[in-house]
Amino acid sequence: MSEPPPLIIAVPKGRILAEALPLLARAGIVPEAAFSDEDSRLLRFETDDPGISLIRVRAFDVATFVAHGAAQLGIVGSDVIAEFGYSELYAPVDLGIGHCRLSVAEPVAMAAHDDPRGWSHVRVATKYPHVTAAHFAARGVQAECVKLNGAMELAPTLGLAPRIVDLVSSGRTLKENGLVEVEEIMQVTSRLIVNRAAMKTRPQVVPLVEAFRRAVEAGA
Known part of the structure; x- marks a missing residue:
């Protein structure tokens, strides 16, 4: 055999x-x-x-x-x-x-006067369009997802999307690119x-x- x-x-x-x-x-x-x-x-x-x-x-x-x-x-x-x-x-x-988390992040200047509880429509760059859309749909928020496979942090700077959804561990990459977490989607x-x-x-x-x-x- x-x-x-x-x-x-x-x-x-x-x-x-x-x-x-x-x-x-x-x-x-x-x-x-x-x-x-x-x-x-x-x-x-x-x-x-x-x-x-x-x-x-x-x-x-x-x-x-x-x-x-x-x-x-x-x-x-x-x-x-x-x-x-x-x-x-x-x-x-x-x-x-x-261990890390999937989070929504946006430029520091935007976050200073932004309240996620007031969102009705968001445009985000992410490689997680399905998880992102489902998360926002559960909150009654319409999500327009721009699919990227990497370099997410460039999207707000270059006008592709004002926010991103990406994995965050230490938060260093976000900080060095002028972004800050504003909402957690899931622990990973x-x-x-x-x-x-x-x-x-x-x-x-x-x-x-x-x-x-x-x-x-x-x-x-």
Whole structure:
């Protein structure tokens, strides 16, 4: 009987990856050396478990790879899960890493005389149009969302949109670009996501989910 193909775990590039590595290790997953090589152009990596491979992709793409079954598990922020709303995804474990918040921000001068409670229509630049529109709709505010994939802080300065909705951690990037938070939309942490079909058809998935759950508890 042939061995099943390796399980593939999609992990995000950037800040979350550094926080995820100790968690992966506690779950018994140690990537090959090239995974930590910033100059490596590889996107798929082996681990010390021949039944598990890792792929390193953009955070927004993690959800897509897992939802469509190209990867069976992934690590991604709750902001991305909320934005896509894929029914094929199950998020069984809050990993307790990647703490930040999704917030509305605007120029300091505007905020000095602005009251979010009085908004009836807003124009915002964001890479979270669905979460943003839903948030404002629940408040009875009409939101016009300009979709951007990065450099959000430029939008108010260059007249693209007076406000932005983006992830905020320390707030330093906002401050250096003359912006200030005026409303929080949601708190964000990274979650372990699983493809629902894989959970039923790949027997290795459930033990791996439990290994991540124990890893979180061990690091608490």
